[in-house]
Amino acid sequence: MRLMLGLVGLSLACLSAAPTAVLAQSSSKVLEAANYMGADRTQRLFEAAKKEGVVNLYTSQTVQDMTVLKTAFEAKYPGVKINMWRSSSEDIVHRAVTEYGAKRYEVDAFETDQSGLEALHREKLLQAIQSPVIAELVPEAAAPKEWLGTRLQIITAAVNTKSIPESDWPKTYEDLLDPKWKGKIAVEAGDADWFATVVGSMGEAKGLKMFRDIADKNGFQVRKGHTLLANLIAAGEVPFAVTTYMFRVRQLNKSGAPVAPVLLEPAVARVNGIGLANNSPHPNATILFMDWLLTDGQEILSNHEFFSTNKKYSSTPPGMKLLFVNAAEQIDEGEKWEKLFNEIFVKKKR
Numbered sequence: 086m087r088l089m090l091g092l093v094g095l096s097l098a099c100l101s102a103a104p105t106a107v108l109a110q111s112s113s114k115v116l117e118a119a120n121y122m123g124a125d126r127t128q129r130l131f132e133a134a135k136k137e138g139v140v141n142l143y144t145s146q147t148v149q150d151m152t153v154l155k156t157a158f159e160a161k162y163p164g165v166k167i168n169m170w171r172s173s174s175e176d177i178v179h180r181a182v183t184e185y186g187a188k189r190y191e192v193d194a195f196e197t198d199q200s201g202l203e204a205l206h207r208e209k210l211l212q213a214i215q216s217p218v219i220a221e222l223v224p225e226a227a228a229p230k231e232w233l234g235t236r237l238q239i240i241t242a243a244v245n246t247k248s249i250p251e252s253d254w255p256k257t258y259e260d261l262l263d264p265k266w267k268g269k270i271a272v273e274a275g276d277a278d279w280f281a282t283v284v285g286s287m288g289e290a291k292g293l294k295m296f297r298d299i300a301d302k303n304g305f306q307v308r309k310g311h312t313l314l315a316n317l318i319a320a321g322e323v324p325f326a327v328t329t330y331m332f333r334v335r336q337l338n339k340s341g342a343p344v345a346p347v348l349l350e351p352a353v354a355r356v357n358g359i360g361l362a363n364n365s366p367h368p369n370a371t372i373l374f375m376d377w378l379l380t381d382g383q384e385i386l387s388n389h390e391f392f393s394t395n396k397k398y399s400s401t402p403p404g405m406k407l408l409f410v411n412a413a414e415q416i417d418e419g420e421k422w423e424k425l426f427n428e429i430f431v432k433k434k435r
Contacts, residue, residue: 119214119361119372126217127376133369135164140370143170143177144196146357147312150389151196157385158377165370174201181210181362190364193371195232199356200278202232203412211360214372218379218395225356225409226394232360235378237392237401239331239354240279242347243315248324254347258283258327261299270299271306271326273314277426278415279328279353282408286351296429305430319344335390351408356394 121129144151148171155167172180174197181192185208195205205211211231219227226234244254249269255261261270284292299305306323308314315333317323319342327349334346359378365371383398392401401407415422 119212119368122215122217127373130369130373130376131162131165134162134367134373137367137370138164139166139168139193139367140374141168141170141191141193141367142196142374143172143180143192143194145172145174145177145198145201146196147171150391153389154378154382154385158374158382161377161381162373165373167374174198177201178204178208181205182208185210185363190362190366192362193365193367194359194361194375196235196359197357198238199234199358199410199412200415202358202360203416205360206231207416210363212363212365214361214375216372216376216379218376221395221397222379223394223396223399225354226358232358233375233379234356234358234394235382236357236386236394237354237407238357239352239392239401239405239407240276240328241331241334241352242325242327242349243318243329243334243344244325244347245318245321245323246343246345248321255349258295258299258349261327262295262302264302266299266325267303268306269324270303271308271314271317271323272430273311273326273328274307274309274431276328277419277422278355278410278412280426280430281415281418281422282353282410283351286408293425293429300429307431315344332390332392339390348405350406352405353410354392354407355410355412358394 123129148169151169151171155169159166177195177197178201181195184191195202195211202211213231216233219233222234223237226237242255253265255266280296284296286292287295308317308323308326311328311330312333314323314326315329315337318326318329318334319337321343325347329346331346334344337344338346359375361368361371361375379395383393383395387393387398387400393399
């Protein structure tokens with residue numbers, strides 16, 4: 086999750102000139118489509134969606150992975166197209182705030198990480214919906230109300246299996262204090278929320294001391310981008326990293342790359358989700374897509390090594406206990422944890 090503290094402050098300034106009434110309520114058309122719960126919900130949505138014809142989606146999912154979903158949805162619901170604009174979570178929030186401030190209501194849905202969705206919620210750019218699928222979701226995916234979790238982003242350590250034999254893999258973070266790890270550890274540059282969650286679970290004083298000691302003794306390589314970092318491990322350029330996305334590590338491993346996840350407790354997870362945009366111009370098509378993404382789409386995600394939020398398609402490793410990042414707390418305390426993360430990992434990198 087990208088920390089949104091500065092961006093939320095910017096968005097508040099941008100929205101100050103926008104009429105409150107425009108952002109406070111969506112049209113009755115949106116509300117009717119969002120909350121209808123009859124047995125013919127899908128058929129009604131599809132009939133109306135064919136007239137709308139399109140869903141304008143802002144997403145931080147990779148183009149490759151989202152294209153798989155887009156293709157499957159369009160095949161099931163001919164006549165309804167997904168138009169994608171792909172960027173980072175921060176850029177999605179920035180663009181949405183700018184467009185709404187200019188009274189441009191073109192986007193239908195936001196598919197991104199929980200910090201971005203929390204920021205959009207705070208700016209009143211999301212419309213809550215009702216859906217029969219909500220009852221099927223894990224609690225963390227159903228709780229936000231104005232957006233619904235579509236996948237779990239599990240953060241894991243990962244190792245190049247050619248560089249480091251399994252007998253040397255760490256079992257705890259404390260194991261990384263061993264001098265044999267000097268110059269071999271990497272971390273993703275934007276993972277201050279992971280850091281805050283792990284440190285909080287250990288007790289702040291103890292956790293901060295441990296990571297400071299690792300940084301002092303063995304150092305951290307800091308790399309930007311979870312996909313890049315996982316690829317560097319697979320290529321042997323980085324022997325070990327404390328923060329990669331498990332789905333990408335599993336995808337690489339499945340393709341034969343010499344990379345494997347290393348589970349260090351606590352296992353930290355973010356919830357990625359989708360939210361209906363306030364004043365969505367194509368609400369029926371969008372809600373149809375949201376319902377599909379939380380059902381049929383979940384099986385597709387699982388088949389591509391993602392972790393589903395619908396309990397019917399659960400793909401989380403058995404017995405894994407997850408500690409979830411709290412997006413609201415991370416935005417509220419973002420400045421503190423960004424500063425600590427930079428002091429320990431970035432300034433002391435080797």
